[in-house]
Amino acid sequence: MRADARKNHDHLLAAAGTAITEQGVDVSLRDIARRADVGLATLLRHFPTREALLDALLRTSFDELTAQAAELETSSSPEDALVSWLRDCVAWTTEYRGVTALMAAAMEDTESALHASCVTLRAAGARLLARAQDAGAARTDIDGTDLFALVAALAWLGDQPSLAPRADRLFAVVASAVLTSAGSGGAEGRPRR
Amino acid sequence: MRADARKNHDHLLAAAGTAITEQGVDVSLRDIARRADVGLATLLRHFPTREALLDALLRTSFDELTAQAAELETSSSPEDALVSWLRDCVAWTTEYRGVTALMAAAMEDTESALHASCVTLRAAGARLLARAQDAGAARTDIDGTDLFALVAALAWLGDQPSLAPRADRLFAVVASAVLTSAGSGGAEGRPRR
Protein backbone atom coordinates (compact mmCIF):
# COMPACT_ATOMS: atom_id res chain seq x y z
CA MET A 1 0.00 0.00 0.00
CA ARG A 2 1.28 3.42 -0.88
CA ALA A 3 2.30 5.69 1.95
CA ASP A 4 -0.34 8.34 1.25
CA ALA A 5 -3.01 5.68 1.00
CA ARG A 6 -2.02 4.25 4.34
CA LYS A 7 -2.09 7.70 5.90
CA ASN A 8 -5.57 8.37 4.58
CA HIS A 9 -6.70 4.95 5.72
CA ASP A 10 -5.59 5.67 9.27
CA HIS A 11 -6.98 9.18 9.30
CA LEU A 12 -10.32 7.83 8.10
CA LEU A 13 -10.48 5.21 10.82
CA ALA A 14 -9.69 7.80 13.48
CA ALA A 15 -12.23 10.26 12.09
CA ALA A 16 -14.86 7.54 11.87
CA GLY A 17 -14.25 6.60 15.48
CA THR A 18 -14.81 10.08 16.84
CA ALA A 19 -17.69 10.84 14.47
CA ILE A 20 -19.53 7.66 15.34
CA THR A 21 -19.09 8.03 19.09
CA GLU A 22 -20.45 11.54 18.76
CA GLN A 23 -23.35 10.97 16.38
CA GLY A 24 -23.98 7.23 16.17
CA VAL A 25 -23.41 4.77 13.35
CA ASP A 26 -25.77 6.61 11.02
CA VAL A 27 -23.45 9.58 10.78
CA SER A 28 -23.00 10.94 7.27
CA LEU A 29 -20.07 9.40 5.43
CA ARG A 30 -19.38 12.87 4.04
CA ASP A 31 -18.89 14.11 7.59
CA ILE A 32 -16.37 11.39 8.28
CA ALA A 33 -14.52 12.20 5.05
CA ARG A 34 -14.52 15.90 5.91
CA ARG A 35 -13.08 15.22 9.37
CA ALA A 36 -10.31 13.20 7.78
CA ASP A 37 -9.59 15.96 5.24
CA VAL A 38 -10.37 13.57 2.45
CA GLY A 39 -12.88 13.33 -0.38
CA LEU A 40 -15.92 11.14 -0.07
CA ALA A 41 -14.72 9.02 -2.98
CA THR A 42 -11.50 8.26 -1.12
CA LEU A 43 -13.41 7.05 1.90
CA LEU A 44 -15.55 4.82 -0.28
CA ARG A 45 -12.56 3.31 -2.05
CA HIS A 46 -10.93 2.37 1.23
CA PHE A 47 -14.23 1.14 2.70
CA PRO A 48 -16.73 0.35 -0.06
CA THR A 49 -19.72 0.31 2.29
CA ARG A 50 -20.61 1.67 5.67
CA GLU A 51 -20.47 -1.84 7.05
CA ALA A 52 -16.94 -2.34 5.79
CA LEU A 53 -15.89 0.81 7.63
CA LEU A 54 -17.66 -0.34 10.78
CA ASP A 55 -16.03 -3.72 10.49
CA ALA A 56 -12.54 -2.24 10.31
CA LEU A 57 -13.33 0.11 13.17
CA LEU A 58 -14.91 -2.46 15.47
CA ARG A 59 -12.77 -5.46 14.72
CA THR A 60 -10.37 -4.81 17.58
CA SER A 61 -13.29 -4.36 19.97
CA PHE A 62 -14.80 -7.60 18.74
CA ASP A 63 -11.56 -9.39 19.25
CA GLU A 64 -11.20 -8.00 22.75
CA LEU A 65 -14.68 -9.18 23.66
CA THR A 66 -14.12 -12.67 22.32
CA ALA A 67 -10.73 -12.85 24.01
CA GLN A 68 -12.26 -11.77 27.28
CA ALA A 69 -14.90 -14.44 26.91
CA ALA A 70 -12.16 -17.01 26.59
CA GLU A 71 -10.39 -15.66 29.63
CA LEU A 72 -13.53 -15.53 31.77
CA GLU A 73 -14.15 -19.11 30.81
CA THR A 74 -11.15 -20.14 32.88
CA SER A 75 -10.98 -17.46 35.55
CA SER A 76 -14.53 -17.22 36.90
CA SER A 77 -17.45 -19.37 37.89
CA PRO A 78 -19.75 -20.25 35.01
CA GLU A 79 -22.42 -17.92 36.32
CA ASP A 80 -20.17 -14.93 37.01
CA ALA A 81 -18.40 -15.38 33.70
CA LEU A 82 -21.63 -15.35 31.75
CA VAL A 83 -23.15 -12.38 33.54
CA SER A 84 -20.10 -10.19 33.55
CA TRP A 85 -19.38 -10.91 29.90
CA LEU A 86 -22.93 -10.03 28.95
CA ARG A 87 -22.62 -6.86 30.95
CA ASP A 88 -19.42 -5.99 29.11
CA CYS A 89 -21.08 -6.61 25.77
CA VAL A 90 -23.99 -4.34 26.55
CA ALA A 91 -21.68 -1.68 27.96
CA TRP A 92 -19.52 -1.81 24.87
CA THR A 93 -22.39 -1.09 22.52
CA THR A 94 -23.08 2.19 24.29
CA GLU A 95 -19.85 3.39 22.70
CA TYR A 96 -21.32 3.09 19.21
CA ARG A 97 -24.96 4.13 19.23
CA GLY A 98 -27.06 2.15 16.79
CA VAL A 99 -24.53 -0.58 16.15
CA THR A 100 -26.85 -3.33 17.39
CA ALA A 101 -29.30 -2.96 14.52
CA LEU A 102 -26.44 -3.25 12.05
CA MET A 103 -25.13 -6.32 13.84
CA ALA A 104 -28.53 -7.96 13.87
CA ALA A 105 -28.86 -7.31 10.15
CA ALA A 106 -25.35 -8.63 9.53
CA MET A 107 -26.14 -11.86 11.37
CA GLU A 108 -28.22 -13.23 8.53
CA ASP A 109 -26.53 -11.46 5.63
CA THR A 110 -23.54 -13.67 4.86
CA GLU A 111 -22.31 -11.06 2.38
CA SER A 112 -22.03 -8.39 5.02
CA ALA A 113 -18.55 -7.32 6.07
CA LEU A 114 -19.66 -7.60 9.68
CA HIS A 115 -21.06 -11.11 9.34
CA ALA A 116 -17.98 -13.05 10.41
CA SER A 117 -17.31 -10.90 13.45
CA CYS A 118 -20.90 -11.19 14.63
CA VAL A 119 -20.95 -14.95 14.25
CA THR A 120 -17.71 -15.21 16.19
CA LEU A 121 -19.11 -13.07 18.97
CA ARG A 122 -22.27 -15.15 19.13
CA ALA A 123 -20.20 -18.30 19.34
CA ALA A 124 -18.20 -16.88 22.24
CA GLY A 125 -21.41 -16.12 24.08
CA ALA A 126 -22.82 -19.53 23.26
CA ARG A 127 -19.77 -21.18 24.85
CA LEU A 128 -20.18 -19.23 28.06
CA LEU A 129 -23.89 -20.02 28.05
CA ALA A 130 -23.29 -23.73 27.52
CA ARG A 131 -20.81 -23.77 30.37
CA ALA A 132 -23.31 -22.10 32.67
CA GLN A 133 -26.03 -24.48 31.54
CA ASP A 134 -23.80 -27.50 32.23
CA ALA A 135 -23.18 -26.12 35.70
CA GLY A 136 -26.91 -25.75 36.22
CA ALA A 137 -26.59 -22.00 36.52
CA ALA A 138 -28.56 -21.01 33.41
CA ARG A 139 -31.89 -22.10 32.00
CA THR A 140 -31.51 -24.72 29.31
CA ASP A 141 -34.26 -23.66 26.91
CA ILE A 142 -32.27 -20.91 25.24
CA ASP A 143 -29.31 -21.05 22.91
CA GLY A 144 -26.55 -18.75 21.75
CA THR A 145 -28.73 -16.96 19.25
CA ASP A 146 -31.35 -16.27 21.93
CA LEU A 147 -28.60 -14.87 24.11
CA PHE A 148 -27.38 -12.69 21.27
CA ALA A 149 -30.92 -11.45 20.72
CA LEU A 150 -31.34 -10.59 24.40
CA VAL A 151 -28.06 -8.70 24.46
CA ALA A 152 -29.00 -6.89 21.27
CA ALA A 153 -32.37 -5.91 22.70
CA LEU A 154 -30.77 -4.60 25.90
CA ALA A 155 -28.19 -2.71 23.86
CA TRP A 156 -30.97 -1.23 21.76
CA LEU A 157 -32.59 0.01 24.96
CA GLY A 158 -29.36 1.76 25.80
CA ASP A 159 -29.49 3.49 22.42
CA GLN A 160 -32.88 5.05 23.13
CA PRO A 161 -32.34 8.25 25.07
CA SER A 162 -35.67 7.97 26.84
CA LEU A 163 -35.08 4.39 27.98
CA ALA A 164 -31.33 4.34 28.51
CA PRO A 165 -31.56 5.25 32.22
CA ARG A 166 -33.44 1.98 32.73
CA ALA A 167 -30.94 -0.15 30.87
CA ASP A 168 -28.97 -1.20 33.94
CA ARG A 169 -31.98 -2.32 35.90
CA LEU A 170 -33.51 -4.09 32.93
CA PHE A 171 -30.23 -5.88 32.37
CA ALA A 172 -30.62 -7.26 35.86
CA VAL A 173 -34.22 -8.27 35.13
CA VAL A 174 -33.25 -10.16 32.00
CA ALA A 175 -30.22 -11.68 33.69
CA SER A 176 -32.43 -12.98 36.45
CA ALA A 177 -34.54 -14.71 33.83
CA VAL A 178 -31.56 -16.39 32.21
CA LEU A 179 -29.97 -17.52 35.44
CA THR A 180 -31.44 -20.22 37.62
CA SER A 181 -29.78 -19.11 40.84
CA ALA A 182 -31.84 -18.60 43.99
CA GLY A 183 -33.93 -15.50 43.97
CA SER A 184 -34.17 -15.15 40.23
CA GLY A 185 -37.50 -13.85 39.11
CA GLY A 186 -38.10 -12.39 42.52
CA ALA A 187 -37.98 -8.86 43.77
CA GLU A 188 -34.20 -8.92 43.94
CA GLY A 189 -33.27 -7.35 40.65
CA ARG A 190 -29.50 -7.65 40.79
CA PRO A 191 -28.31 -11.22 40.41
CA ARG A 192 -26.25 -12.28 43.40
CA ARG A 193 -22.52 -12.55 42.91
CA MET B 1 -62.69 21.21 5.68
CA ARG B 2 -63.30 21.33 1.96
CA ALA B 3 -64.60 18.21 0.30
CA ASP B 4 -61.52 17.66 -1.89
CA ALA B 5 -59.25 18.16 1.10
CA ARG B 6 -61.12 15.52 3.07
CA LYS B 7 -60.86 13.09 0.15
CA ASN B 8 -57.10 13.57 -0.09
CA HIS B 9 -56.79 13.23 3.67
CA ASP B 10 -58.50 9.86 3.60
CA HIS B 11 -56.63 8.65 0.54
CA LEU B 12 -53.38 9.58 2.23
CA LEU B 13 -54.19 7.66 5.39
CA ALA B 14 -55.12 4.59 3.40
CA ALA B 15 -52.00 4.81 1.25
CA ALA B 16 -49.82 5.32 4.32
CA GLY B 17 -51.34 2.24 5.94
CA THR B 18 -50.54 -0.08 3.06
CA ALA B 19 -47.14 1.49 2.37
CA ILE B 20 -46.03 1.21 5.98
CA THR B 21 -47.19 -2.37 6.43
CA GLU B 22 -45.27 -3.24 3.27
CA GLN B 23 -42.07 -1.29 3.83
CA GLY B 24 -41.99 -0.22 7.46
CA VAL B 25 -42.31 3.22 9.03
CA ASP B 26 -39.24 4.53 7.20
CA VAL B 27 -40.99 4.36 3.85
CA SER B 28 -40.47 7.39 1.64
CA LEU B 29 -43.13 10.05 2.10
CA ARG B 30 -43.01 10.56 -1.65
CA ASP B 31 -44.03 6.93 -2.12
CA ILE B 32 -47.03 7.43 0.11
CA ALA B 33 -48.00 10.59 -1.77
CA ARG B 34 -47.62 8.79 -5.10
CA ARG B 35 -49.83 5.92 -3.93
CA ALA B 36 -52.51 8.45 -2.95
CA ASP B 37 -52.21 10.23 -6.32
CA VAL B 38 -51.22 13.39 -4.52
CA GLY B 39 -48.23 15.69 -4.45
CA LEU B 40 -45.69 15.49 -1.66
CA ALA B 41 -46.58 19.02 -0.58
CA THR B 42 -50.18 17.99 -0.08
CA LEU B 43 -49.16 15.13 2.17
CA LEU B 44 -46.96 17.44 4.21
CA ARG B 45 -49.72 20.03 4.62
CA HIS B 46 -52.13 17.44 5.96
CA PHE B 47 -49.45 15.83 8.13
CA PRO B 48 -46.58 18.23 8.73
CA THR B 49 -44.20 15.52 9.95
CA ARG B 50 -43.85 11.79 9.61
CA GLU B 51 -44.82 11.47 13.26
CA ALA B 52 -48.05 13.37 12.71
CA LEU B 53 -48.96 10.96 9.94
CA LEU B 54 -48.10 7.99 12.11
CA ASP B 55 -50.13 9.43 14.94
CA ALA B 56 -53.24 9.78 12.78
CA LEU B 57 -52.72 6.31 11.39
CA LEU B 58 -52.06 4.56 14.70
CA ARG B 59 -54.42 6.44 16.95
CA THR B 60 -57.23 3.92 16.55
CA SER B 61 -54.83 1.07 17.29
CA PHE B 62 -53.61 2.89 20.37
CA ASP B 63 -57.13 3.42 21.54
CA GLU B 64 -57.96 -0.23 21.01
CA LEU B 65 -54.96 -1.31 23.05
CA THR B 66 -55.76 1.01 25.93
CA ALA B 67 -59.41 -0.01 25.83
CA GLN B 68 -58.43 -3.65 25.92
CA ALA B 69 -56.21 -2.96 28.90
CA ALA B 70 -59.18 -1.53 30.71
CA GLU B 71 -61.31 -4.51 29.81
CA LEU B 72 -58.69 -7.06 30.84
CA GLU B 73 -58.44 -5.25 34.14
CA THR B 74 -61.91 -6.46 35.02
CA SER B 75 -62.19 -9.71 33.11
CA SER B 76 -59.01 -11.62 33.94
CA SER B 77 -56.72 -12.41 36.81
CA PRO B 78 -54.04 -9.79 37.40
CA GLU B 79 -51.37 -12.08 36.05
CA ASP B 80 -53.21 -13.21 32.95
CA ALA B 81 -54.34 -9.70 32.18
CA LEU B 82 -50.80 -8.33 32.32
CA VAL B 83 -49.25 -11.10 30.26
CA SER B 84 -51.87 -11.24 27.56
CA TRP B 85 -51.95 -7.47 27.21
CA LEU B 86 -48.18 -7.37 26.85
CA ARG B 87 -48.40 -10.11 24.28
CA ASP B 88 -50.98 -8.11 22.35
CA CYS B 89 -48.81 -5.03 22.44
CA VAL B 90 -45.81 -6.86 21.05
CA ALA B 91 -47.93 -8.57 18.42
CA TRP B 92 -49.44 -5.27 17.34
CA THR B 93 -46.05 -3.70 16.66
CA THR B 94 -45.25 -6.37 14.10
CA GLU B 95 -47.88 -4.69 11.93
CA TYR B 96 -45.78 -1.54 11.64
CA ARG B 97 -42.12 -2.44 11.37
CA GLY B 98 -39.89 0.09 13.11
CA VAL B 99 -42.60 1.85 15.04
CA THR B 100 -41.03 1.09 18.42
CA ALA B 101 -38.03 3.32 17.86
CA LEU B 102 -40.32 6.19 16.96
CA MET B 103 -42.42 5.56 20.04
CA ALA B 104 -39.40 5.44 22.29
CA ALA B 105 -38.22 8.74 20.84
CA ALA B 106 -41.67 10.25 21.24
CA MET B 107 -41.77 9.29 24.91
CA GLU B 108 -39.39 12.02 25.93
CA ASP B 109 -40.17 14.55 23.21
CA THR B 110 -43.23 16.35 24.52
CA GLU B 111 -43.51 18.18 21.19
CA SER B 112 -43.90 14.96 19.24
CA ALA B 113 -47.33 14.24 17.79
CA LEU B 114 -47.04 10.71 19.16
CA HIS B 115 -46.16 11.79 22.67
CA ALA B 116 -49.65 11.81 24.15
CA SER B 117 -50.60 8.43 22.70
CA CYS B 118 -47.41 6.83 24.00
CA VAL B 119 -47.87 8.23 27.47
CA THR B 120 -51.44 6.97 27.55
CA LEU B 121 -50.32 3.53 26.49
CA ARG B 122 -47.61 3.47 29.14
CA ALA B 123 -50.14 4.47 31.76
CA ALA B 124 -52.46 1.65 30.73
CA GLY B 125 -49.59 -0.82 31.11
CA ALA B 126 -48.61 0.68 34.42
CA ARG B 127 -52.11 0.13 35.77
CA LEU B 128 -52.06 -3.53 34.80
CA LEU B 129 -48.61 -3.87 36.30
CA ALA B 130 -49.63 -2.25 39.56
CA ARG B 131 -52.62 -4.55 39.80
CA ALA B 132 -50.40 -7.58 39.29
CA GLN B 133 -47.91 -6.27 41.82
CA ASP B 134 -50.64 -5.73 44.41
CA ALA B 135 -51.74 -9.30 43.85
CA GLY B 136 -48.18 -10.49 44.39
CA ALA B 137 -47.98 -11.75 40.83
CA ALA B 138 -45.30 -9.39 39.51
CA ARG B 139 -41.97 -8.25 40.87
CA THR B 140 -42.18 -4.91 42.59
CA ASP B 141 -38.88 -3.36 41.55
CA ILE B 142 -40.05 -2.24 38.13
CA ASP B 143 -42.48 0.46 37.08
CA GLY B 144 -44.57 1.33 34.04
CA THR B 145 -41.66 2.85 32.18
CA ASP B 146 -39.58 -0.28 32.73
CA LEU B 147 -42.46 -2.32 31.38
CA PHE B 148 -42.74 -0.04 28.38
CA ALA B 149 -39.02 -0.42 27.77
CA LEU B 150 -39.22 -4.21 27.93
CA VAL B 151 -42.13 -4.30 25.51
CA ALA B 152 -40.30 -1.91 23.19
CA ALA B 153 -37.18 -4.07 23.29
CA LEU B 154 -39.17 -7.21 22.50
CA ALA B 155 -40.96 -5.42 19.71
CA TRP B 156 -37.62 -4.27 18.35
CA LEU B 157 -36.50 -7.90 18.29
CA GLY B 158 -39.54 -8.68 16.18
CA ASP B 159 -38.46 -6.00 13.73
CA GLN B 160 -35.08 -7.61 13.14
CA PRO B 161 -35.48 -10.27 10.45
CA SER B 162 -32.67 -12.38 11.84
CA LEU B 163 -34.03 -12.38 15.38
CA ALA B 164 -37.78 -12.29 14.82
CA PRO B 165 -38.17 -16.10 14.92
CA ARG B 166 -36.95 -15.96 18.53
CA ALA B 167 -39.31 -13.22 19.58
CA ASP B 168 -42.00 -15.51 20.95
CA ARG B 169 -39.66 -17.54 23.10
CA LEU B 170 -37.85 -14.47 24.35
CA PHE B 171 -41.17 -12.93 25.25
CA ALA B 172 -41.71 -15.91 27.50
CA VAL B 173 -38.24 -15.48 29.00
CA VAL B 174 -38.82 -11.84 29.80
CA ALA B 175 -42.33 -12.52 31.07
CA SER B 176 -40.94 -15.12 33.44
CA ALA B 177 -38.64 -12.48 34.84
CA VAL B 178 -41.44 -10.00 35.42
CA LEU B 179 -43.81 -12.49 37.00
CA THR B 180 -43.21 -13.99 40.40
CA SER B 181 -45.30 -17.11 39.90
CA ALA B 182 -43.80 -20.51 40.68
CA GLY B 183 -41.19 -21.64 38.21
CA SER B 184 -40.30 -18.20 37.00
CA GLY B 185 -36.65 -17.87 36.18
CA GLY B 186 -36.38 -21.61 35.78
CA ALA B 187 -36.28 -23.81 32.74
CA GLU B 188 -40.01 -23.47 32.19
CA GLY B 189 -40.18 -20.71 29.63
CA ARG B 190 -43.92 -20.28 29.36
CA PRO B 191 -45.45 -18.84 32.48
CA ARG B 192 -48.02 -21.23 33.90
CA ARG B 193 -51.64 -20.26 33.43
Add this chain to the structure above:
DNA sequence: CACTTATGTGGACCACCGATCCGAATAAGC
Protein backbone atom coordinates in the same frame (compact mmCIF):
# COMPACT_ATOMS: atom_id res chain seq x y z
C1' DC C 1 -76.31 31.45 -12.93
C1' DA C 2 -72.04 34.50 -12.68
C1' DC C 3 -68.61 36.30 -9.88
C1' DT C 4 -65.44 36.78 -6.00
C1' DT C 5 -62.75 34.88 -2.60
C1' DA C 6 -60.65 31.89 0.38
C1' DT C 7 -58.64 27.43 0.37
C1' DG C 8 -56.23 23.37 -1.43
C1' DT C 9 -52.95 21.77 -4.75
C1' DG C 10 -48.60 20.06 -6.78
C1' DG C 11 -44.56 21.10 -9.76
C1' DA C 12 -40.21 23.44 -9.11
C1' DC C 13 -36.83 24.06 -6.08
C1' DC C 14 -33.37 23.49 -1.93
C1' DA C 15 -29.88 21.02 0.82
C1' DC C 16 -28.55 16.75 2.04
C1' DC C 17 -27.64 11.74 1.49
C1' DG C 18 -24.84 7.49 -0.59
C1' DA C 19 -22.69 6.19 -4.70
C1' DT C 20 -20.03 6.38 -9.23
C1' DC C 21 -16.84 8.27 -12.85
C1' DC C 22 -12.84 10.04 -14.61
C1' DG C 23 -9.28 13.64 -15.33
C1' DA C 24 -5.66 15.38 -12.32
C1' DA C 25 -2.13 14.74 -8.90
C1' DT C 26 1.41 11.98 -6.94
C1' DA C 27 4.28 8.29 -5.03
C1' DA C 28 7.14 4.26 -6.35
C1' DG C 29 10.53 1.99 -9.32
C1' DC C 30 14.06 2.30 -12.65
Add this chain to the structure above:
DNA sequence: GCTTATTCGGATCGGTGGTCCACATAAGTG
Protein backbone atom coordinates in the same frame (compact mmCIF):
# COMPACT_ATOMS: atom_id res chain seq x y z
C1' DG D 1 14.72 12.61 -13.88
C1' DC D 2 11.46 9.99 -16.05
C1' DT D 3 7.75 6.60 -16.53
C1' DT D 4 4.02 4.28 -14.79
C1' DA D 5 0.82 2.60 -11.84
C1' DT D 6 -1.87 4.05 -8.05
C1' DT D 7 -4.51 7.28 -5.45
C1' DC D 8 -7.20 11.34 -5.11
C1' DG D 9 -11.39 14.28 -5.09
C1' DG D 10 -14.55 17.41 -7.69
C1' DA D 11 -18.52 16.77 -10.66
C1' DT D 12 -22.37 14.28 -11.16
C1' DC D 13 -26.50 11.02 -10.50
C1' DG D 14 -30.76 9.54 -8.38
C1' DG D 15 -32.74 9.53 -4.00
C1' DT D 16 -34.50 11.70 0.45
C1' DG D 17 -37.40 15.27 3.54
C1' DG D 18 -38.94 19.91 3.32
C1' DT D 19 -40.51 24.76 1.42
C1' DC D 20 -42.58 28.08 -1.85
C1' DC D 21 -45.80 29.99 -4.82
C1' DA D 22 -48.52 30.29 -9.23
C1' DC D 23 -52.53 28.02 -10.29
C1' DA D 24 -56.95 25.42 -9.92
C1' DT D 25 -61.13 25.00 -7.65
C1' DA D 26 -64.74 24.60 -4.18
C1' DA D 27 -67.66 27.51 -1.41
C1' DG D 28 -70.18 31.63 -0.57
C1' DT D 29 -72.85 35.77 -2.49
C1' DG D 30 -75.75 38.73 -5.48
